[in-house]
Amino acid sequence: MSDILYKVSQSCGPNSPTVVGFYEPDTGSCQYICIDEQTRKCAVIDVVQEFDPKSFATGFDHAQWALDYIANNRLELVWILDTHPHADHFIAASWLKDKTGVQTAIGEKVRDIAKLWRGYYNLPDAFPIDPDFDHLFAHGDTFKIGNLDVSVMLSPGHTLGSISYVVGDAVFAHDTLMQPDAGSSRADFPGGSASELYDSIMAIFDRPDDHRIFIGHDYGTKNREEPAWESTVGEQKADNIHLGGGVSKEDFVKVREERDATLALPNRMLAALQVNLRDGRLPAAEDDGHSYLKMPVNKF
Numbered sequence: 644m645s646d647i648l649y650k651v652s653q654s655c656g657p658n659s660p661t662v663v664g665f666y667e668p669d670t671g672s673c674q675y676i677c678i679d680e681q682t683r684k685c686a687v688i689d690v691v692q693e694f695d696p697k698s699f700a701t702g703f704d705h706a707q708w709a710l711d712y713i714a715n716n717r718l719e720l721v722w723i724l725d726t727h728p729h730a731d732h733f734i735a736a737s738w739l740k741d742k743t744g745v746q747t748a749i750g751e752k753v754r755d756i757a758k759l760w761r762g763y764y765n766l767p768d769a770f771p772i773d774p775d776f777d778h779l780f781a782h783g784d785t786f787k788i789g790n791l792d793v794s795v796m797l798s799p800g801h802t803l804g805s806i807s808y809v810v811g812d813a814v815f816a817h818d819t820l821m822q823p824d825a826g827s828s829r830a831d832f833p834g835g836s837a838s839e840l841y842d843s844i845m846a847i848f849d850r851p852d853d854h855r856i857f858i859g860h861d862y863g864t865k866n867r868e869e870p871a872w873e874s875t876v877g878e879q880k881a882d883n884i885h886l887g888g889g890v891s892k893e894d895f896v897k898v899r900e901e902r903d904a905t906l907a908l909p910n911r912m913l914a915a916l917q918v919n920l921r922d923g924r925l926p927a928a929e930d931d932g933h934s935y936l937k938m939p940v941n942k943f
Contacts, residue, residue, distance in 0.1 A: 819847065
């Protein structure tokens with residue numbers, strides 16, 4: 644798909660990645676290729692598997708675009724990363740692994756999310772996440788993308804197991820923050836917490852003001868139609884409509900919980916969790932060759 648919207652945020656030095664952000668408009672998802680310019684090695688982060696909630700058809704246009712970009716720019720993919728089991732889109736991790744053989748990773752507390760959702764779906768033996776994801780990162784874990792050091796921050800609130808990836812001056816902060824003119828992400832999903840979300844954001848705000856923040860979603864605003872996904876710590880601290888200027892935890896939790904009480908469930912959520920807790924794989928096909936999803940009725 645040549646018409647995919649993308650932007651390149653250039654490396655600021657030897658310990659700073661070049662970041663290619665690309666946008667999936669149906670779910671407002673922001674996806675990333677994180678590049679070490681010295682070695683030309685890269686990681687993809689939070690890449691989307693398309694899903695039509697009407698027909699239940701899936702697709703991999705954005706994942707293929709990422710692979711094409713990597714090939715055309717003579718990059719080497721070394722990590723397939725997700726920040727959490729998303730509620731509003733399917734992840735493409737397993738498809739990308741099948742195509743490339745590259746290792747997948749997510750945060751270790753996805754185990755606790757899986758336990759929670761097994762109960763909601765009444766599927767006690769579902770989501771064998773240990774074999775599906777190659778790596779389950781804990782807070783403080785480190786690894787490499789080429790010569791770039793990556794550290795893992797546990798960033799709960801949006802989900803109980805969300806993590807952020809910190810690569811030099813780039814923070815892949817997933818669904819904690821939105822753009823400054825949009826605020827923060829919801830914290831009302833099972834296992835979420837507005838109080839923990841505030842603490843996670845404050846940990847990100849402890850980083851230098853010039854560090855770049857890359858978010859998980861953008862839907863534009865009434866004053867901005869064009870999607871955006873990059874800001875700085877300083878911009879967020881000064882201008883974020885939910886947190887800017889030093890908003891107290893008590894005030895943030897009040898605003899966040901009042902806002903969340905008005906929001907409907909994402910229209911892909913009950914389908915997405917069954918797939919994303921399997922590393923993006925559909926349930927095993929039945930005797931007719933098709934996969935099926937199980938939906939709880941009147942539970943939410």
